[in-house]
Amino acid sequence: MPDVRFAAVHDCFHDLLATGRETGASLAIWYDGRPVVDLVGGVTAAGPDAAGxxxxxxxxxxxxxKPVAALCLLLLVDRGRLGLDDPVAAYWPGFRAPATVRQVLSHTAGLPAFPVPRPATAVADWDLLAGDLATAEPEWTPGTAAGEHAWTYGHLVGELVRRVDGRSVGRFLADEIAGPWRLDLGFGLSPADQRRCADLSYGDPDWPVRMVGEPGSLRARAVSNPAGGLDLAVLNSPLWRGAEMPAVNLHATATGLARLYAGLLAGGTLDGVRLFSPELVAEATRVQYDGPDLVLDRRTRWTLGMQWEEDGSWGMGGLGGSCGWADPERGYAFAYATARLAGFDRVEELAEALHSCL
Structure with a gap:
């Protein structure tokens, strides 16, 4: 039975679908340590034969x-395998930028864009893209500024995981976090999991142009290379779904994301399984940088992998409107996963509905 206290959230979700502002999505909310909302609706593709x-x-x-990739590296930090203030080059020989692990995690390492133009097929070539980053000159002195490492974050974090642990970040996530906490999400999907994927679609045809920003700008360079990251033909292909592009290609259910944030909100324990120490969770969700973000072009407060908001909540939104966060003050974890690439107005309305219920 649905929890009647959250009827306004159900109504809001169904209105988004009924009015056509949403075509297919899932919503999951935990409150006070337990799941209270778990909704799905719409279709997984366009056309008359689309599945529900x-x-x-x-x-x-x-x-x-991005926070999911960060947590893989932070789990190794928690286990004492590396330190937050160690230089990246201590684990990644040949890495040129004088950045620390903490700076990589907090988007202050100065490497927000891959330096060599690459085609869409490069998303499947981990060593090529990691090698490009290793030899790149930083755009600013690491630690002095921030800019969302839009496409590069997953390779910076993931290569550190691989150098320290030996496994790819996708394999590490599956074995060490998603498995123990029963999270339905992953990087580098198997053919079976790819068959469960919804196709992305544009809310309007100009969406990819708006997302890139001014030609030649840092933002444009950050989100345009490798090519294809905003192109539906690439995004909905086995190439993209099977690759590990951890900054931008986590495939997830809202339920899996909400469970993850519920475990963090509880200090690193979910369903009696402790993965992280409370001290690590506290450090990971503390503001590490507060100031202008040179890619997002606005004030941003970065934690170790997440954005921190004025109300004390922490988490991350994704291009197109998907979102996941925890609100310690109000005591909830929230996740929304959508296939319709558009703005965050849908999430904002759902959050308002939730706050009206609490």
Whole structure:
């Protein structure tokens, strides 16, 4: 039975679908340590033969995956395998930028864009892209400024995971976090999991142009290379779904994301399984940088992998409207996963509905 206290959230979600502002999505909320909302609706593709959205439908959630990649590295920090203030080059020989692990995690390492233009097929070539980053000159002195490492974040974090642990970040996530906490999400999907994916679509045809920003700007360079990251033909292909592009290609259910944030909100324990120490969670969700973000072009407060908001909540939104966060003050974890690439107005309305219920 749905929790009647959250009827306004159900109504808001169904209105988004009924009015056509949403075509297919999932919404999950935990409150006071337990799941209270778990909704799916719409279809997984365009056309008359499209399947209905199911509880196990996966969708690409773009930057919502950045904290997930960060947590893989932070788990190794928690286990004493590396230190936050160690230089990256201590684990990654040949890495040129004088950045620390903390600076990589907090988007202050100065490497927000891949330096060598690459085609869409490069998303499947981990060593090529990691090698490009290793030899790159930083755009600013690491630690002195921030700029969302839009496409590069997953390779910076993921290569550190690989150098320290030996496994790819996708394999590490599956073995060490998603498995123990029973999270339905991942990088580098198997053919079976790819069959569960919803196809992304544009809310309007100009969406990719708006997302790139001014030609030649840092933002444009950050989100345009490798090519294809805003192109539906690439995004909905086996190439993209099977690759590990951890900054932007986590495929997830809202339920999986909400469970992750619920575990963090509880200090690193979910369903009796402790993965992180409370001290690590506190450090990971503390503001590390507060100031202008040179890619987002606005004030941003970065934690170790997430954005921190004025109300004390922390999490991450992704291009197109997917979102995941925890609100310690109000005591909830929230996740929204959508296939319709548009703005965040849908999430804002759902959050307002939720706050009206609490």
């Amino acid at each position: 959205w199911r509880p196990d439908t996966l969708v690409n959630v773009y930057s919502v995956g």
